[in-house]
Amino acid sequence: MYKRQLEDLEGLDWPAHVLEIQRNWVGRSEGARVSFGVQDHAEASIEVFTTRPDTLYGATYMVLAPEHPLVEVITTQAQQAEVQAYVKQTSLRTERDRQAASAEGLKTGVDTGAQAVHPLTGQPIGVFIADYVLMGYGTGAIMAVPAHDERDHAFAKAKSLPIVQVVAPLRGDAVDVQEAAFVGLGKAVNSPSIDGLPTAEAKAKMIAHLVERDIGVGTINYKLRDWLFSRQRYWGEPFPLAYAEDGTVSPIAESDLPVELPKVPDYDPSEDGEAPLARAEAWRELPGGLKREVNTMPQWAGSCWYYLRFADPQNADVPWAEDIERYWLPVDLYVGGVEHAATHLLYSRFWHKVLFDLGKVHTREPFKRLFNQGMILGATFVPPDKRRDEDGKKVAFLPDQVDTSEDAQGNDVYTVKATGEKVEIHWDKMSKSKGNVVNPDEVVAQFGADAIRVYEMFMGPLEQSAPWQTTGLAGTHRFLQRVHRLVWDDDGNVRDLPSGEGSPRQRKLLHKTISEVTERTDRMGFNTAIASMMVFVRDVQTADEPIGTSAAEQFALLLAPYAPHLAEEIWSALGHAETLSYEPWPAADESLLVDDSFMLVLQVGGKRRGELEVPKSASKAELEALARGSEVVQKWLGDKEPKRVIVVPGRLVNFVV
RNA sequence: GCCCGGGUGGUGAAACCGGUAGACACGGGGGACUUAAAAUCCCCUUCCUUUGGAGUGCGGGUUCGAGUCCCGCCCCGGGCACCA
Numbered sequence A: 001m002y003k004r005q006l007e008d009l010e011g012l013d014w015p016a017h018v019l020e021i022q023r024n025w026v027g028r029s030e031g032a033r034v035s036f037g038v039q040d041h042a043e044a045s046i047e048v049f050t051t052r053p054d055t056l057y058g059a060t061y062m063v064l065a066p067e068h069p070l071v072e073v074i075t076t077q078a079q080q081a082e083v084q085a086y087v088k089q090t091s092l093r094t095e096r097d098r099q100a101a102s103a104e105g106l107k108t109g110v111d112t113g114a115q116a117v118h119p120l121t122g123q124p125i126g127v128f129i130a131d132y133v134l135m136g137y138g139t140g141a142i143m144a145v146p147a148h149d150e151r152d153h154a155f156a157k158a159k160s161l162p163i164v165q166v167v168a169p170l171r172g173d174a175v176d177v178q179e180a181a182f183v184g185l186g187k188a189v190n191s192p193s194i195d196g197l198p199t200a201e202a203k204a205k206m207i208a209h210l211v212e213r214d215i216g217v218g219t220i221n222y223k224l225r226d227w228l229f230s231r232q233r234y235w236g237e238p239f240p241l242a243y244a245e246d247g248t249v250s251p252i253a254e255s256d257l258p259v260e261l262p263k264v265p266d267y268d269p270s271e272d273g274e275a276p277l278a279r280a281e282a283w284r285e286l287p288g289g290l291k292r293e294v295n296t297m298p299q300w301a302g303s304c305w306y307y308l309r310f311a312d313p314q315n316a317d318v319p320w321a322e323d324i325e326r327y328w329l330p331v332d333l334y335v336g337g338v339e340h341a342a343t344h345l346l347y348s349r350f351w352h353k354v355l356f357d358l359g360k361v362h363t364r365e366p367f368k369r370l371f372n373q374g375m376i377l378g379a380t381f382v383p384p385d386k387r388r389d390e391d392g393k394k395v396a397f398l399p400d401q402v403d404t405s406e407d408a409q410g411n412d413v414y415t416v417k418a419t420g421e422k423v424e425i426h427w428d429k430m431s432k433s434k435g436n437v438v439n440p441d442e443v444v445a446q447f448g449a450d451a452i453r454v455y456e457m458f459m460g461p462l463e464q465s466a467p468w469q470t471t472g473l474a475g476t477h478r479f480l481q482r483v484h485r486l487v488w489d490d491d492g493n494v495r496d497l498p499s500g501e502g503s504p505r506q507r508k509l510l511h512k513t514i515s516e517v518t519e520r521t522d523r524m525g526f527n528t529a530i531a532s533m534m535v536f537v538r539d540v541q542t543a544d545e546p547i548g549t550s551a552a553e554q555f556a557l558l559l560a561p562y563a564p565h566l567a568e569e570i571w572s573a574l575g576h577a578e579t580l581s582y583e584p585w586p587a588a589d590e591s592l593l594v595d596d597s598f599m600l601v602l603q604v605g606g607k608r609r610g611e612l613e614v615p616k617s618a619s620k621a622e623l624e625a626l627a628r629g630s631e632v633v634q635k636w637l638g639d640k641e642p643k644r645v646i647v648v649p650g651r652l653v654n655f656v657v
Numbered sequence B: 001g002c003c004c005g006g007g008u009g010g011u012g013a014a015a016c017c018g019g020u021a022g023a024c025a026c027g028g029g030g031g032a033c034u035u036a037a038a039a040u041c042c043c044c045u046u047c048c049u050u051u052g053g054a055g056u057g058c059g060g061g062u063u064c065g066a067g068u069c070c071c072g073c074c075c076c077g078g079g080c081a082c083c084a
Helices: A002-011 A016-026 A053-058 A070-074 A077-092 A095-103 A150-159 A199-212 A299-303 A322-328 A344-357 A440-447 A449-458 A470-487 A504-522 A526-542 A549-559 A564-573 A620-629 A631-637
Strands: A029-038 A041-050 A061-064 A109-117 A124-130 A141-144 A216-221 A241-243 A249-251 A290-292 A331-336 A367-372 A376-382 A402-406 A412-416 A422-429 A597-604 A607-615 A644-648 A652-656
Touching: A002 A016, A002 A344, A016 A344, A029 A053, A029 A109, A029 A199, A041 A053, A041 A061, A041 A070, A041 A141, A053 A199, A061 A109, A061 A150, A070 A109, A077 A109, A077 A124, A109 A150, A124 A150, A141 A150, A199 A216, A299 A344, A344 A367, A440 A449, A440 A470, A449 A470, A449 A526, A449 A564, A470 A526, A470 A549, A470 A564, A504 A526, A504 A549, A526 A549, A549 A564, A597 A620, A597 A631, A607 A620, A607 A631, A620 A631, A620 A644, A620 A652, A631 A652
Parallel strands: A061 A124, A331 A367, A597 A652
Antiparallel strands: A029 A041, A029 A216, A061 A141, A109 A124, A241 A249, A241 A290, A376 A422, A402 A412, A412 A422, A597 A607, A644 A652
16 A cells, blocks of 8 residues: 555656655655564564665664563563663653754663674674654664664764674775764675675675575565544544443444534533543433543544545435546546645545545546645744844734835835834745734725735746735736726716627737637636736727627636636626526637737847847748848848858847857 | 755746747836826836946856756755654
8 A cells, every 4th residue: 555655646747846745754665674583582583674784784782662562571670670761751751852852863762681682693782772763663673783874873872882884985085983874875894795795785685695594574664654533622523433331442333323513512621631522421421331432533534535525415325426436536636735745635545545445436546636826925024133022932023013115226125113123024824823914804895806816816826925915916906997997887887889809909819818818727827817818908998999799708708717706797797697607718719819920039149139020921031131131130240241040930030140 | 964846127927849038917207187186097117337238046058049958056945854
C-alpha cells in the first residue's frame, strides 16, 4: 500500500511541490534490517533498520527507543532504577519538548547494562536507551555508528563511547571522525569483507553477506504519518462503538446505524473532563450495561471520502451507487489550498486505495488534477526594530491606525497616526489573532458579491497569494458598473439596443474577446480573461456605438462565471425568462479573428527603431523590402550594408550591422 | 540543514515557442462636465543628463535578438526535519 501511495503519484497532474510533500511523508528509504543477539538473553534479538549497512563494522553501541518492548527484558538489575526513571521522564515530556531539545544537539540517554553481540565480529557492544531514537520509525532500535552519523556522534561524545571509522572520503584529505561524523559517501575501510569498495557497492555486498549468514535482509522502509482519529469535541461523527463494564469493545448493531449526535445541554467538556457527548447521559447508556464511546471522529473522517458521497448525495441505501461512481469519478479538477498537501490528500488517497481494493471504486486515484489556489493576504504594519510589548507579543498596527503617503521617489511611506512613527508594511495570511482580516459580509454589502468575486480572480494568477487592497476592489466594481451602463441607462431603464452584433469593428472585437476569454478561462488565466473583457467594454463604450443585442447576450455568457448575478440580470433584461446557466458557451467566428495587416517591428542592430503596418500576406522578401524602404530604417542604417537580415514573419525585421 | 516556489514601474500584475517589456487595473497628475461637490468621461504616468541612453534581484555566458535559455551568486516566501 505504501509503495502504491508513492508510485501512483506518477500519473497525477498535481503541483510539483505537493507531490514532493507527499513523497516526504511516505518517506521511502532503502536499506537493510539486521539482527543483533543479546548476551545472557538467547531468546532476544534486537532488530535494527539502517540505510547504511556498509557501516556495520563501525557500530560501537546500540540504542533502543525508551518505549521499546525489549527494554524491560534486557535491562540489568544494577541499571533498573536509572532506566525506569529515564523511561518515566521521557513519557512525561511532550513530543514538542523532545524535539526542541534535540534540535540543539542535546542527546540524553542511559545505559541498560545489557551487552549486544556484534553479528560480524562477535564483540560485545553496549545497549542504551535514548529518546533520540523514535519508536514510531523503523524498528524503534538502531545500531549506532558514531563515526558516520551526526546524532550517534553527539551521543557517543556525551557518553564517551568509542568511535570507529569505516568510511573514508574517495578523494581529498583524511577526515578526523573523532572530531565530527563523516556522513558522506566514500569507500569502505576497516571492514574486512568490503574494504575499498565505494559506498553503493559496499552496501550491496554487505546485504548479500548478511543474507548469506542469515543475520539480515535488504529492505525498503516506508512511513505513513500518524494522524489521530479521535477528538474530544462535539461536532464529529460518533463512533458506532460501545464499552462493556470490563472494558471490552463491541460494535453497535448495523440495524441501529447511523449513530446520530444526541442533543446536549452545552458543547463544553463534562465536569470530570470527558468529551462533550458524556453530557448526553441517557444517550450514552445502552441495554446490558453497555456505554457508548463519547469521543467523536475528526473532520478528516468526512474529508477522506466526501467527494464520493457528493456524487450521490441523496442515496438512502448505500453511500454511493456503483454506476454513479463510474460516471462521475475520478474528480477531474480539485481546487484547494496547499495546507492539505500532507494530511487530507494523503489520507483520502489512502482510503481510496482501500476502496479500490474492495472493488467499491473503479480508479486507483481519487483526484486527477489538483490546483492550489493562493491565499489572500492581509496587511499589518510593524516598526523597523520589530520590538515586542510587555507580553512578548510583536508590536503591530492595523491599516486603520496608519497613514499612507509617498516620499520623493514615489515610494509608499507608512506612519502611525497616533505617534507619527514610521512603520513597514507586512503581508500575512489573514488570521483572527493578527486582526488583519477583511470581513466579506461588509465587502459584499458595500460592493456586491460579483465585485468581490471578480476582484479575487483579477488580483493575479490563481495559484499565487495576493495582498488584499480595497482600492483594487473599487476598480472591479467600476468595471461592473460600466457593464451595467451598456444595457441600462442612467434612469435604470433597459436601453433600446440594436439587434445583431453591432458595427463590423465591434463585431470583430466581440469575437476576439470570445476567443480570448474562452482560452484564458480554460487554462485558468482568470485575471487575464477579465482584462480581456475590460478591453471589450471600454472599447464599446468609448466608440459610442450602442452594443448589439446579440453581442450583449454573448458577453453576458462570457461574464457569467465571473459575475453571475450581473450576467443573469443582463440576460433577463434582454428578454429571456429562463436562467442563462443552460445556454451553450459562445463560439468565436474564426474568420473574424484574422487581420489582413499587422504592425511589423523594425529593428536595426537588435534595437527597436520603429514599426510599420504591412499586409499579412507579404512574403519574407517583401517584408524585407518594405522594411528597407521605410524612413526609420533608412535613417538608422545610413549607407551601411547590413551583415545579415533576420525576418520573422508576422513579427519583425532585424537588420544586423 | 535538505527540498520546492518566487524576485518585472509608486502598487497588483501582463508578456503563448527566445521576437515591440510593462497589456489590464490600482494609486498619482492634468483636463472636461457641474454654481459646487460626488459620480462619470478623456489625456499623461519605468527611469535618466532626451538627435538619445539605460532598464525585468546581482555578475557572467549563448544568440541577429534574453524577463524567457545556460553557469555562478544574493534576497524573499513555503514545506520537511533526531526518519537511523
